[in-house]
Amino acid sequence: MTKFMFGLIIYYLFFSCVRVRGAGRHSRSDTSRLVAPNCAESTESGEVFIDCQERHLNTIPSSQAWSKEPKHLLLARNRIKVLRNRIFTGYEALTSLDLQQNEISLVEEGAFEGLTRLTTLLLQHNRLSTLSEEIIIPMPNLRYMRLYDNPWNCQCAMDGLIHTLQVPSNRNLGNHAKCEEPVWLKGRKLKQLEAEQLCKELPPNDEGTRPSTSPLEPSGIRIKPHATQVCHTYLFPQVRMDCRNKGLTEVPMGIPDDVVHLDLSHNAIRHLKAKEFQGAKNLKILNLSNNNMEHLDTASLTGLLHLRELDLSNNLLHFVQYGVLEDLYFLSQLKLGENPWVCDYSIHYMVYWLRLHPAVRYSGLLCRSPPEYTGERVEEYVNNYNRGCPKERPYNRPSADQTDPELWNTPLELQAELEEELEPSHLRVPQKYEIFRLS
Numbered sequence: 001m002t003k004f005m006f007g008l009i010i011y012y013l014f015f016s017c018v019r020v021r022g023a024g025r026h027s028r029s030d031t032s033r034l035v036a037p038n039c040a041e042s043t044e045s046g047e048v049f050i051d052c053q054e055r056h057l058n059t060i061p062s063s064q065a066w067s068k069e070p071k072h073l074l075l076a077r078n079r080i081k082v083l084r085n086r087i088f089t090g091y092e093a094l095t096s097l098d099l100q101q102n103e104i105s106l107v108e109e110g111a112f113e114g115l116t117r118l119t120t121l122l123l124q125h126n127r128l129s130t131l132s133e134e135i136i137i138p139m140p141n142l143r144y145m146r147l148y149d150n151p152w153n154c155q156c157a158m159d160g161l162i163h164t165l166q167v168p169s170n171r172n173l174g175n176h177a178k179c180e181e182p183v184w185l186k187g188r189k190l191k192q193l194e195a196e197q198l199c200k201e202l203p204p205n206d207e208g209t210r211p212s213t214s215p216l217e218p219s220g221i222r223i224k225p226h227a228t229q230v231c232h233t234y235l236f237p238q239v240r241m242d243c244r245n246k247g248l249t250e251v252p253m254g255i256p257d258d259v260v261h262l263d264l265s266h267n268a269i270r271h272l273k274a275k276e277f278q279g280a281k282n283l284k285i286l287n288l289s290n291n292n293m294e295h296l297d298t299a300s301l302t303g304l305l306h307l308r309e310l311d312l313s314n315n316l317l318h319f320v321q322y323g324v325l326e327d328l329y330f331l332s333q334l335k336l337g338e339n340p341w342v343c344d345y346s347i348h349y350m351v352y353w354l355r356l357h358p359a360v361r362y363s364g365l366l367c368r369s370p371p372e373y374t375g376e377r378v379e380e381y382v383n384n385y386n387r388g389c390p391k392e393r394p395y396n397r398p399s400a401d402q403t404d405p406e407l408w409n410t411p412l413e414l415q416a417e418l419e420e421e422l423e424p425s426h427l428r429v430p431q432k433y434e435i436f437r438l439s
């Protein structure tokens, strides 16, 4: 190469850079807002989010529409069908890109060119049947890629991608994605296919024998649903998992530990078992309304130290088991309406817990039965009970031996004991309880 040519190239590069930067600055002025689709631009902890979810978009909006370089681009629930080469030019600062729930059926090999900082790419719930491994080469920092709920055609063209997904260091790429075709591989996970087999010709009469060689997912055995497969995950404005209306009869497994808001409402969950939310350390809002819950195990809400809102309304709860609420130190809202609360001895725990946590706003705690208390506030029932004037009840009156004498002697005594148990040890200050005996 001659010096002259080299100089020419430098000159060209220099001026083309200047031009591009100039153009960028110009279009990021206030006139740019005119071309911006109706998306919300915001900054959280210093990172710029562009929220274009559910905006009927069929194409990627121009990067010049925004006043700052976005780090997170949310395009879920639009109508994007194709991702052309270099379509994300100008989005080089992105670290997360959410394209789930579109209609994407084609991704050109160079579509993600330039996204060198991208760590999270969400492509689940689209119409992709094939994808070249070339698409991920421009993204050396990619750590999470979701591909499930796409009709993957596990043929030879996919062997490169499947190989890549199976590299051990890529353990968060493509989890749960399954083949839709060919028939003999339907339901098999991409992660678990023998990639070498895909490009071998199959004898035509071999098709019928293939399905029985799938030992990994025996049919007929019900497998506990996996949260990332049945629910939709959104990253904005906080990590939210939407599991509404999925016909769930139990809490799905594998709730990711970064979920802040989990909505399990409108399902058919009957029973919360111990430690089902244990991994969800960051959960702040848990919605269990409109299920068939009759029973919460004592340790079912264990580990939810940061929970702020809990919605248990519209269930079949008669009472809340002693101990269930113990980990909820920071709860501020508790919805209890439309449950058949039974005003008998078992309901006292909840009322005492609420008294000890005056910061908790709660609603819907009304006696449904027995008939003499129907419609009364549960707190009132407990107060009257403790004043020793329960309503006349010829039958079923709780006798002394039904109660635990250690716990239920007097309200004050109970309060002292509960406080001791309820305060988390790291928040507890040494305190002396004075216990009065009123009788």
Ligand SMILES: *[C@@H]1O[C@H](CO)[C@@H](O)[C@H](O)[C@H]1NC(C)=O
Residues within 6 Å of the ligand: 244, 265, 266, 287, 288, 289, 290, 309, 310, 311, 335
């Ligand atoms: C829980 O879900 C129900 C129904 O989907 C909704 O009406 C309610 O507002 C939600 N509760 C909370 C605390 O978000």
